[in-house]
Amino acid sequence: MFFELQKKERQELYKEMLYAVGALSRLSSESSIPYLGYREVENIFCLAFGAENLSRSDCSADASKDRIGIGIKTFLNGKGRTLQKIAEFNRDNSLFRGKTPREIVYTISNLRNERIRATKRIHGLDELIYHCVVREEGKIKVFECSMDEIYIKGIKNIDAGTKNIIAFEDGKNEYSINLSKSTLYKRFITENVLLGIDVNIIENPFEVLRNLIKVSAGKLKFAAIVKEKEHIFLPLFSDKGGRHVPERSGLNQWNAKGRPRDPNEIYIPIPAWIHQKFPNFFPPREQPFNLLLPDGKVLNAKICQDGGKALMSNPNLALGKWLLRTVMNLKERELLTYSKLEELGLDSVVVYKESDQVYTINFTEIGSYDNFYEENK
Structure with missing residues (x-):
């Protein structure tokens, strides 16, 4: 096999x-x-x-x-x-x-x-x-x-x-x-x-x-301590009015009122306190960077909207196609709910800063963002 x-x-x-x-x-x-x-x-x-x-x-x-x-x-x-x-x-x-x-x-x-x-x-x-x-x-x-x-x-x-x-x-x-x-x-x-x-x-x-260490003591070299990669957690939900996935923003941005929107149009919300606590983690607003997905694909991404509250891809549809269709397996114009996240056992993502221009993203189990919030807020 x-x-x-x-x-x-x-x-x-x-x-x-x-x-x-x-x-x-x-x-x-x-x-x-x-x-x-x-x-x-x-x-x-x-x-x-x-x-x-x-x-x-x-x-x-x-x-x-x-x-x-x-x-x-x-x-x-x-x-x-x-x-x-x-x-x-x-x-x-x-x-x-x-x-x-x-x-x-x-x-x-x-x-x-x-x-x-x-x-x-x-x-x-x-x-x-x-x-x-x-x-x-x-x-x-x-x-x-x-x-x-x-x-x-x-x-x-x-x-x-x-x-x-x-x-x-x-x-x-x-x-x-x-x-x-x-x-x-x-x-x-x-x-x-x-x-x-x-x-x-x-x-x-x-x-x-x-004895092994004694014999090789003269040749031993100790590796430098490598600190853990710089990272933050982002929630895929909102706690305003009870924990839920908003129906017209975030991962359901495609359902927002106003102009017609593509069913893959989404963004991952960035809470304001993240920018306050980690002001230099992300590049400045609208400055593009590479975002590596778990399957090896690379998206062009940037921080958008007032207060830098949104992590989006460019084109915007790419993030939605990956997250809503490939990962969540949702049909077009099917709302993502917190129940669906619970079913999958995840409700947040972790973003690692590899360099000023390269970031990686992956999913994390339920409770990961909550623990991160308690440790840092």
């Missing part, structure tokens, strides 16, 4: 790095099963294969390369048929709280499917897969499987016999919902193993590392 498409040297590098981390398991575990933290595996994967790391993004993929999105799972193999968490719906639990088991299954299944579709749209992906790194006694195994949407028409065998747990199938996969945690699980079956690594766990890794 993905691994077999990569060059042999990259596959070998990946194998070597997994082995190295597994061999150092005694740094944090006394088990004879190699220990691999999920963050370490994500970083190793991206480094070995030259993939983009999406693990900090609020989406269904942890990495992407060549228009393939990869969900990276790390878990104990057990008997080769283990249930693993694939999605959380804490922010959406009001949509299914108190419903019948059948209603809960269908609601969560549809939410899950829309997140998968949104991930594809936002990051310009053609397919999504799972890359699974499983651990057992003295060994690491790797296999891959498709990240399927839940087949709604095939849902069957809904079983709510266990307290707070609802199990079901869709003809392709087995799933389980933990109601107390608002979490969806999928059963992963270890088969068609692509890579098997025998791991000899080092008994005293601390001594090995100490």
Whole structure:
């Protein structure tokens, strides 16, 4: 699916790095099963294969390369048929709280499917897969499987016999919902193993590392501390009169009264306090700059309107085509609502300042702007 498409040297590098981390398991575990933290595996994967790391993004993929999105799972193999968490719906639990088991299954299944579709749209992906790194006694195994949407028409065998747990199938996969945690699980079956690594766990890794540093002490160079990129968060909503997406401005600017407007005409609102707190973040009003999208496309953009309250593209329609059509999957002249944002699990964007002329933009999970506001206002 993905691994077999990569060059042999990259596959070998990946194998070597997994082995190295597994061999150092005694740094944090006394088990004879190699220990691999999920963050370490994500970083190793991206480094070995030259993939983009999406693990900090609020989406269904942890990495992407060549228009393939990869969900990276790390878990104990057990008997080769283990249930693993694939999605959380804490922010959406009001949509299914108190419903019948059948209603809960269908609601969560549809939410899950829309997140998968949104991930594809936002990051310009053609397919999504799972890359699974499983651990057992003295060994690491790797296999891959498709990240399927839940087949709604095939849902069957809904079983709510266990307290707070609802199990079901869709003809392709087995799933389980933990109601107390608002979490969806999928059963992963270890088969068609692509890579098997025998791991000899080092008994005293601390001594090995100490000696390694001693031997190379004369050559060690410490990298300069790199500060985090300068960035701000922008809301896709308004709190005036309750949280909502305004019907005639912002992302629904196309619906404003007056002159006829193109259905893709929008802008991302910039609250006044952003300019006050970060006066030099954006270029002066009407001065163009490049805005890089998550899928690699570049838009010409600028700050517009009185008080610099709008982030717009030039032509103005380009931003709307990407955000409303590609990402939100809205039909022309269909209003964007806050409910739609909640359904997708996002309500703000983060903008990074790469240079005075280059900025990048990406979506952030619900609550990101609120936290940014509390920290800076």
